[in-house]
Amino acid sequence: MEMLQVADAVAREKNIDQEIVLSAMEEAIQKAGRSKYGHDHDIRATIDRKSGEIELKRYREVVEEIEDETCQLTVDQAQREKKDAKVGDFLIDELPPLDFGRIAAQTAKQVIVQKVREAERARQFEEFKDRAGEIINGIVKRVEYGNVTIDIAGRAEGYMRREETIQRENFKVGDRVRAYIYEVKEEMRGPQIFLSRTHPEFMAKLFTQEVPEIYEGMIEIKAVARDPGSRAKISVLSRDGSIDPVGACVGMRGSRVQAVVNELQGEKVDIIPWTEDLGSFIISALAPAEVSKVVLDEENKKVDVVVPEDQLSLGIGRRGQNVRLASMLIGWDIDIMTEEDEAKKRAAEFETRSALFIGALDVDEVIAHLLIAEGFASVRELAETPVEELTQIEAFDDDIAAALIDRANAWLDAQQEELNTKSAELGIQEDLLNFEGLEAETILKLGENEVKSRDDLADLATDELLEILGEGAMTEAEAEALIMKAREHWFAEADAQAAAEAEAAQNDNGEETAEETAEPEAASNA
Numbered sequence: 001m002e003m004l005q006v007a008d009a010v011a012r013e014k015n016i017d018q019e020i021v022l023s024a025m026e027e028a029i030q031k032a033g034r035s036k037y038g039h040d041h042d043i044r045a046t047i048d049r050k051s052g053e054i055e056l057k058r059y060r061e062v063v064e065e066i067e068d069e070t071c072q073l074t075v076d077q078a079q080r081e082k083k084d085a086k087v088g089d090f091l092i093d094e095l096p097p098l099d100f101g102r103i104a105a106q107t108a109k110q111v112i113v114q115k116v117r118e119a120e121r122a123r124q125f126e127e128f129k130d131r132a133g134e135i136i137n138g139i140v141k142r143v144e145y146g147n148v149t150i151d152i153a154g155r156a157e158g159y160m161r162r163e164e165t166i167q168r169e170n171f172k173v174g175d176r177v178r179a180y181i182y183e184v185k186e187e188m189r190g191p192q193i194f195l196s197r198t199h200p201e202f203m204a205k206l207f208t209q210e211v212p213e214i215y216e217g218m219i220e221i222k223a224v225a226r227d228p229g230s231r232a233k234i235s236v237l238s239r240d241g242s243i244d245p246v247g248a249c250v251g252m253r254g255s256r257v258q259a260v261v262n263e264l265q266g267e268k269v270d271i272i273p274w275t276e277d278l279g280s281f282i283i284s285a286l287a288p289a290e291v292s293k294v295v296l297d298e299e300n301k302k303v304d305v306v307v308p309e310d311q312l313s314l315g316i317g318r319r320g321q322n323v324r325l326a327s328m329l330i331g332w333d334i335d336i337m338t339e340e341d342e343a344k345k346r347a348a349e350f351e352t353r354s355a356l357f358i359g360a361l362d363v364d365e366v367i368a369h370l371l372i373a374e375g376f377a378s379v380r381e382l383a384e385t386p387v388e389e390l391t392q393i394e395a396f397d398d399d400i401a402a403a404l405i406d407r408a409n410a411w412l413d414a415q416q417e418e419l420n421t422k423s424a425e426l427g428i429q430e431d432l433l434n435f436e437g438l439e440a441e442t443i444l445k446l447g448e449n450e451v452k453s454r455d456d457l458a459d460l461a462t463d464e465l466l467e468i469l470g471e472g473a474m475t476e477a478e479a480e481a482l483i484m485k486a487r488e489h490w491f492a493e494a495d496a497q498a499a500a501e502a503e504a505a506q507n508d509n510g511e512e513t514a515e516e517t518a519e520p521e522a523a524s525n526a
Contacts, residue, residue: 004052016119022047024115029054031111040070056095062087124156125191128184135205140175150177156193164196166229166265180205198228206263210256213248222274225328229265233285233325235274246271285326289315292339302333306342333477353377360411361404383408415440429453437482445469458486
């Protein structure tokens with residue numbers, strides 16, 4: 001009965017099925033039996049689930065032709081012991097109870113511990129694999145170099161890296177902590193539960209707990225942007241016209257939002273009403289700054305925001321915090337400027353485009369200005385525009401429209417021919433020539449500056465690319481996006497290589513085994 005009591009105690013402590021512990025014990029006894037009687041013997045151990053009695057038996061199979069004499073018998077040999085034996089039967093011999101020596105006991109213990117650990121890991125993964133996205137409460141178990149190990153209700157351990165903790169937080173062993181489960185991974189060493197207090201969804205879940213209207217679905221959290229421990233912005237939408245989403249999140253005398261702020265170590269929270277009108281939403285997101293004008297570039301997901309001179313520092317915020325959080329909230333790049341800067345920028349763009357159209361199409365300033373006023377930014381856009389659309393511009397008839405499109409195509413063909421000739425001279429590679437988003441003029445500039453392949457472009461820093469292309473050719477954000485796009489194949493190759501290495505390592509290592517060789521200890525005892 002002691003065996004059953006031990007199995008029950010271990011099962012309760014590790015939160016696993018008692019049957020798993022008993023099976024591990026049977027396997028351990030079986031290994032010990034094979035160590036004593038010979039590893040080639042088919043020895044099996046069973047523990048009676050009611051009495052706890054241990055039975056150790058040797059099994060020998062009846063076969064027509066013997067391949068292994070230790071665990072097989074011919075029919076004639078078997079019938080000497082059991083008259084009705086036939087092929088496929090097993091002769092079972094009772095073995096005396098084992099007297100566990102120290103080595104055998106150690107081996108048995110290792111097997112049991114390993115099997116219990118594997119069962120505990122499997123139970124933890126099954127329990128937490130679908131809980132990513134939840135908030136958990138736990139107690140700090142260890143703190144190492146800022147990385148925190150958290151005991152989750154005695155059922156598992158979570159890991160919170162230093163970068164996932166809020167600045168100024170100092171955890172000590174025994175502290176109670178709330179954190180967000182952002183990932184659960186199954187690894188060779190067991191399930192890894194990764195926690196965070198800086199994740200944007202942690203704030204969203206805290207508001208869900210504090211605001212009943214969000215929990216019940218009457219108010220929806222559309223987006224969250226955080227500078228952990230300092231400031232955050234959250235946009236909310238009410239699905240019920242009678243409920244003010246901002247007022248509901250703030251609560252009576254700010255009680256609801258204050259509860260979230262206290263949990264986040266005083267992080268200031270701006271609650272912004274969400275609207276489909278992107279311009280109005282951007283104006284709200286940049287509060288408390290006053291916005292004069294918003295210019296949207298939907299194709300590139302960029303927005304120019306114009307503010308009065310005295311509002312510029314307020315709109316940008318300390319170390320760019322306000323505009324950065326607003327950009328994260330709406331998912332667009334925001335370029336904030338004063339009215340004077342905006343006027344200079346528009347004038348420079350207008351002059352650059354005018355010069356382009358006048359030179360490429362051989363037209364006068366009036367036609368160039370008309371094209372710019374209609375929103376044309378490049379010769380390629382004009383070449384791809386149907387004649388019918390161009391004739392809708394005042395003073396453009398069918399002949400003028402057709403002539404402009406022909407001139408645009410002729411200029412593009414000349415540019416392509418020049419690119420082909422010069423690229424061959426410069427040794428520019430095909431992957432750069434075919435790289436999406438690069439015009440012929442840009443490719444030639446790159447080639448003249450020893451950037452002759454996609455890898456060369458990917459190696460550049462943003463300021464290097466801007467210096468090569470010249471002032472006004474591209475914004476810093478556009479240059480950064482172009483370089484990151486050029487690096488995409490690096491990331492894909494690295495991911496594929498990492499996956500291949502992980503698969504190879506798993507195949508090489510196989511499953512973890514707990515069996516330990518006892519020869520060194522036995523030699524020491526001898």
